[in-house]
Amino acid sequence: MLYRTIGNRRTVSALCLGTMNFGGTTDHETATAILDRFVAAGGTFIDTANNYGQWTGDAGESEELLGRWMHSRGNRDQLVIATKCGAKTTMPGNPDDEYWEGLGAAVIESAVKDSLTRLGIDRIDLYYAHIDNRSTPLEETVGAFGRLAAEGVVDLIGxxxxxxxxxxxxxQLAADQGVAQYSVLQQRYTYLWPSPLAQDGLQRLGSPHFPHAGVEHFDYLDEHRDMTLVAYSPLLAGSYSHPERPFPAERGYAHPTAYVRFEVLRQVAQELGATPNQVVLAWMLHQDPVVIPLFGASSVSQLDEALDAVEIRLDAEQMDRLNNA
Ligand SMILES: NC(=O)c1ccc[n+]([C@@H]2O[C@H](COP(=O)([O-])OP(=O)(O)OC[C@H]3O[C@@H](n4cnc5c(N)ncnc54)[C@H](OP(=O)(O)O)[C@@H]3O)[C@@H](O)[C@H]2O)c1
Structure with missing residues (x-):
C-alpha cells in the first residue's frame, strides 16, 4: 500500500474504500470480507455517508455496518473514517433531492451526532458537506463545520x-470566521472526461448536483497544496470492465472522444498486463497534485484487482499518452 497525507497532518492509504452499497446491495458477509481484506492489505481510509442505504433500505445502513465491524475487530484507531451529511432524505422511502436534509447549521449539528452513534465512535476523522446546497447561506454551513472541528467532534472537514x-x-468565509477550512475535496473523477457541457458544473447533461472534477478544480488544487482531491467513482461503476455496461450517457461520458481515450487506456493496460480498471487507478496515483481514488468493490476479487494497482508503474511516455489521448 502507498500512503498520503491529508489536511497536512493525517496519514491515509493512497486508496480509499467506498462503502456506499455495504448493507444494501452488498450483503453483510461480503462487506465484512471486503473490509477485512482492505485492512489486511494496509488500507486505512474508508468512506461512508449518513444517507447510504436510502436507495434500497434505510439511510445509515453503511455507517451501522461499519460501526459493527470496527467494534468486532477493535481496529478503530488504525482507521481514518470519513462520512458526510447533507443528502439524507427527510422522507424515508423517497430519496429524491427535493427531500434532502441540506446543509443548515441545525441539520449538521444533529446529523453528526447520529453518525457518531451509528459508527460507534467518539470523533469523525473527516466530515464532508455531501452536496453543495445553494439554498443555505454558505457562511452558515462553513460556520457549523468549523465549530465541529473546533470542538473536536470531527478532525478534518471537507x-x-x-x-x-x-x-x-x-x-474564504471560513477564514473570515476564524474557523477551520475544508481541506479535502471529494469529487467525481475518472479517466474519461465527460462532455464539456456536463463538466462545467452547471451540467445540462447529467445532474446539476454532481460536477466532475475539472480544470478549474485542478488549477485550484495546484495553488492550494493544503487541499487534497478524493476522486469518487473512478471505475465508472464497472463500465471499463463490463462490455455490457456502456459509459453512462446521463453523466456525459458516452461521446466519441471518450471511446478514443478508452482505446489508449486499453492499449496501455495490455502493454502492462494489467486491467483498464487498474490503469485508471494507477494513472490517478501518479498524478500531482495528489489524487486519492475512492473506489467501490462488491466482491473480494474486485477489491484485490484494485489493490494491485498500487504496484503498477507508469513511465513518462505512458503517462503522456494517457494524458493526451
Ligand atoms: N460524494 C459523492 O457524492 C459520492 C457519490 C458516489 C460515490 N461516492 C463514494 O465513492 C465510492 C465509490 O463509488 P462507486 O461505487 O460509484 O465507484 P467505482 O469504483 O466507480 O465503481 C465500483 C463498482 O464498479 C464495479 N467494479 C469494481 N471493480 C470491478 C472489476 N474488477 N470488474 C468489474 N466491475 C468492477 C462494481 O460494480 P458491481 O458491483 O455492479 O459489479 C463496483 O461496485 C462509494 O462507495 C462512495 O463511498 C461518493
Missing amino acids: CSNITSWRLERAR
Whole structure:
C-alpha cells in the first residue's frame, strides 16, 4: 500500500474504500470480507455517508455496518473514517433531492451526532458537506463545520460535489470566521472526461448536483497544496470492465472522444498486463497534485484487482499518452 497525507497532518492509504452499497446491495458477509481484506492489505481510509442505504433500505445502513465491524475487530484507531451529511432524505422511502436534509447549521449539528452513534465512535476523522446546497447561506454551513472541528467532534472537514468558485468562497468565509477550512475535496473523477457541457458544473447533461472534477478544480488544487482531491467513482461503476455496461450517457461520458481515450487506456493496460480498471487507478496515483481514488468493490476479487494497482508503474511516455489521448 502507498500512503498520503491529508489536511497536512493525517496519514491515509493512497486508496480509499467506498462503502456506499455495504448493507444494501452488498450483503453483510461480503462487506465484512471486503473490509477485512482492505485492512489486511494496509488500507486505512474508508468512506461512508449518513444517507447510504436510502436507495434500497434505510439511510445509515453503511455507517451501522461499519460501526459493527470496527467494534468486532477493535481496529478503530488504525482507521481514518470519513462520512458526510447533507443528502439524507427527510422522507424515508423517497430519496429524491427535493427531500434532502441540506446543509443548515441545525441539520449538521444533529446529523453528526447520529453518525457518531451509528459508527460507534467518539470523533469523525473527516466530515464532508455531501452536496453543495445553494439554498443555505454558505457562511452558515462553513460556520457549523468549523465549530465541529473546533470542538473536536470531527478532525478534518471537507466538501463534495461543489464547483471551484463555491469551494474558494467557502474557504474564504471560513477564514473570515476564524474557523477551520475544508481541506479535502471529494469529487467525481475518472479517466474519461465527460462532455464539456456536463463538466462545467452547471451540467445540462447529467445532474446539476454532481460536477466532475475539472480544470478549474485542478488549477485550484495546484495553488492550494493544503487541499487534497478524493476522486469518487473512478471505475465508472464497472463500465471499463463490463462490455455490457456502456459509459453512462446521463453523466456525459458516452461521446466519441471518450471511446478514443478508452482505446489508449486499453492499449496501455495490455502493454502492462494489467486491467483498464487498474490503469485508471494507477494513472490517478501518479498524478500531482495528489489524487486519492475512492473506489467501490462488491466482491473480494474486485477489491484485490484494485489493490494491485498500487504496484503498477507508469513511465513518462505512458503517462503522456494517457494524458493526451
Ligand atoms: N460524494 C459523492 O457524492 C459520492 C457519490 C458516489 C460515490 N461516492 C463514494 O465513492 C465510492 C465509490 O463509488 P462507486 O461505487 O460509484 O465507484 P467505482 O469504483 O466507480 O465503481 C465500483 C463498482 O464498479 C464495479 N467494479 C469494481 N471493480 C470491478 C472489476 N474488477 N470488474 C468489474 N466491475 C468492477 C462494481 O460494480 P458491481 O458491483 O455492479 O459489479 C463496483 O461496485 C462509494 O462507495 C462512495 O463511498 C461518493
